[in-house]
Amino acid sequence: MKFSFPCFITLTVVLGFMLPAKSLAGTSEPVIVYAVTDGIARELAHAFSKKAGVRVEIINTGGSGQTLRKIEAEAYMPLGDVWFGGSLGAHAQGSYQGLIQAYRPRDFEQLTAKFSDPLGDNRVTGIYTGILGFVIRTDLLAEKKLPIPTGWQDLLKEEYRGLIHMKSPLTSGTAYTTLLTLISLMGEDQAFSYLAKLHKNIRQYTTYRGAVTITFIHEAVGHKQQQIVIPAEGTGYEIGGLSLIKNGPTPDGAKAFIDYVISLEGQLIAAQSQENFQFSSHSQVPPRKEIARYQTSRLQEIDFQWAGRHRERLVQRWQREIQGLQVTHPAQ
Missing domain, CATH: 3.40.190.10 (Periplasmic binding protein-like II)
Structure with missing residues (x-):
């Protein structure tokens, strides 16, 4: 198996992120994001908050396994809204345990099909690969x-x-x-x-x-x-996961943040982050030159559904x- 990533493109227009019909501006409760890759998450949160007028609180929850354990511990009273980043295996286990909620983000069809919906039914959205x-x-x-x-x-x-x-x-x-x-x-x-x-x-x-x-x-x-x-x-x-935590305290804000993360604008911000040398799942975001040569690496097929179970x-x-x-x- 070889990766098939988008070729380099020249972007002349970046379409603005569209807010939900029901404006979220002025929402008092922040969107709580449990982030494995918190540097990138903070850059996205800053841009989203500036555009949407919604506060976002980023909490560094450590590795994927640590994040899963935190969400498990809060299952009866969820405190987080979004699980950002980390390898798919833990996200998949969380899905099978009923800890995360399926959600199909706006502009989902712009993501590369192989990596965008690795578990099926929009249980987890793949936002990058490594x-x-x-x-x-x-x-x-x-x-x-x-x-x-x-x-x-x-x-x-x-x-x-x-x-x-x-x-x-x-x-x-x-x-x-x-x-x-x-x-x-x-x-x-x-x-x-x-x-x-x-x-x-x-x-x-x-x-x-x-x-x-x-x-x-x-x-x-x-x-x-x-x-x-x-x-x-x-x-x-790996496929980096983006998940909506089930019964989180701010579901509308969480969905809007997820929409922004996978939008072209959001993925371009992530791709340009000083911390980010991963491959974006967005079909219009090319790999950075520092890693482009590795996109033809010989890769093993991994059954992520089996991995989660x-x-x-x-x-x-x-x-x-x-x-x-x-x-x-x-x-x-």
Whole structure:
């Protein structure tokens, strides 16, 4: 599978975002947004508030798993309105648990079909995609006179012991995407066998970046002494979710904010953000030049509906079979 993203275009006119027929200006209650990618969310919230006259409060809720747990804890009295960003697996689990509400945003048909409605029935809207890969600190590997790994099997080599970092699937959508990618490549049991072997080389399951970090490649764009590697065997990808939290306190404002986020105006703001090197799902927003060459990467098909239904089971299996393994790493 290869990505098929829109080609570069010249925009001569940006159509203004259309407010709902019933104006929301002057609404006293703010729209509460739980944001995994809060920098981009804040830029969009500022532009939306200026245009619509609606206050938006952005709350950084950490990773996708942490955000899901927060929404679960508030299920009987929801405090948030919108779940912004983070990998689709947690959004999908939230959908199957009845925590989020289907909503078809205005201008939905302008989104790329493959990524816009990954669960069907408009349960979650896909607003961006990101490719999984290895981020290499070339200076650290050079110090140890080690070659740059080119594929998943290379990461199992003894020479990389204690040099590899990845996040924990318990809290991170990035790590859950890694798990899904390996399952797609190898099958579930073989993927867990691989992870048990990889565990010996993992320094930490944290956000810290080491000599080799398994993460989304857009996180490394523009950083010196870092090289991006797409695994030779193939890799996976995320779809960033945008969800309407069920029974949130400000549903009309939440829907209007979602409409704005996926509008051409909103997606152009997101695409130009200093924090954003992901691929927009909007058909008229081209990838930034820094990542355009990766749009032809060899990607594994991922069944996101299956991923949502089985997320809790797979995360618990990882916790049971992988997290507790004892390993002693050499001093760095």
